[in-house]
Amino acid sequence: MLITEKHGAVAVLRIEHGRVGALDVELLNALTDAITGSDRALIITGTGSTYSAGVDLRRILHGSPVYTEALLTSLSRMYQALFDHPRPTLAAINGHAIAGGCVLALACDQRLMSGGLIGLSELAVGVPFPTSALEIVRHAIGSRAGVMLLGARNVDPQRAYQLGLVDELTTPESLLPRAMELAAELADRSPTAYRxxxxxxxxxxxxxxxxxxxxxxxxxxxxxxxxxRQRIAAALAALNRRRANPDATPSQR
Structure with missing residues (x-):
C-alpha cells in the first residue's frame, strides 16, 4: 500500500496501491500516519505509470454515505498533514496525477515530473471540491486555480510546467535521484527557519x-x-470502454 524508504535525512513514501494508486480511506490514513510520524524531509512518489489517479470512485459508488463521509474526513486530514509538515516535502511525479492525486502533489513544497498527465478533473466527474483541497490548490498555483479547477482538464508535463503546476521536468530515470538531491539540499537547512x-x-x-x-x-x-452517483457511474463506464477498446475513436466508445 505504502512503502517507506529512509535515506538519512530524507524518507521516500512510495504509493503502491492497486493499479493506479487510488486514494481510499486505508491509503489516506497510512499516508497521514507516515507523514505525521516522520521528522525527515519527505518525497512522495508512485509506481509504474501512475503517481495517483485520485479518489477511488468505485468505493464511493458501491459504498455507503458513511464511507464517503469518512473518506472526505481522511482526505482533508491527509492533505493538511502534508501541507503542515514542518520539514521539506517534494512530489516526484512519475506518471498520471489526476484529481486528488494532483492535489496530493500540490500540497508538497516542490514538484518534479517525468511523465503522464496532471490535472484537477473533479468537476468533469461531478464531485464537489473539499475546502482544504481548494485552498491548498489556491496556495500552490494562485490565479491559475480557477482555470484548472473549472476547466477540469488534464495536461502533459510541458504544459504543467508552463502553468506552474510543477517546478521541474526530468526524465524517468533521473526523477528520483534528482528529488533525493533536492530534498537532501533542503533538509540541510535550519529546521527551525524552514518550519x-x-x-x-x-x-x-x-x-x-x-x-x-x-x-x-x-x-x-x-x-x-x-x-x-450517476455521474460517477457514467465516468467509470466510459473509463471501462476506453480500457476495453483503447484504439477506438471517441465516437466509437
Whole structure:
C-alpha cells in the first residue's frame, strides 16, 4: 500500500496501491500516519505509470454515505498533514496525477515530473471540491486555480510546467535521484527557519480552511447526492470502454 524508504535525512513514501494508486480511506490514513510520524524531509512518489489517479470512485459508488463521509474526513486530514509538515516535502511525479492525486502533489513544497498527465478533473466527474483541497490548490498555483479547477482538464508535463503546476521536468530515470538531491539540499537547512517560513507562507491558507465552520457539510452532501452517483457511474463506464477498446475513436466508445 505504502512503502517507506529512509535515506538519512530524507524518507521516500512510495504509493503502491492497486493499479493506479487510488486514494481510499486505508491509503489516506497510512499516508497521514507516515507523514505525521516522520521528522525527515519527505518525497512522495508512485509506481509504474501512475503517481495517483485520485479518489477511488468505485468505493464511493458501491459504498455507503458513511464511507464517503469518512473518506472526505481522511482526505482533508491527509492533505493538511502534508501541507503542515514542518520539514521539506517534494512530489516526484512519475506518471498520471489526476484529481486528488494532483492535489496530493500540490500540497508538497516542490514538484518534479517525468511523465503522464496532471490535472484537477473533479468537476468533469461531478464531485464537489473539499475546502482544504481548494485552498491548498489556491496556495500552490494562485490565479491559475480557477482555470484548472473549472476547466477540469488534464495536461502533459510541458504544459504543467508552463502553468506552474510543477517546478521541474526530468526524465524517468533521473526523477528520483534528482528529488533525493533536492530534498537532501533542503533538509540541510535550519529546521527551525524552514518550519517558521512554511508557517508564515501557509498562514492565509490555514485561516481560510479554519473559517469553514460547517465541516464542509455542503461538499459532503454533494458527494453523496444521487446526481453525483450517476455521474460517477457514467465516468467509470466510459473509463471501462476506453480500457476495453483503447484504439477506438471517441465516437466509437
Amino acid at each position: 517558521l517560513a512554511k508557517e508564515q507562507l501557509h498562514r492565509p491558507t490555514r485561516e481560510a480552511i479554519a473559517a469553514i465552520t460547517d465541516g464542509d457539510a455542503a461538499v459532503a452532501a454533494g458527494w453523496t447526492a444521487e446526481d453525483t
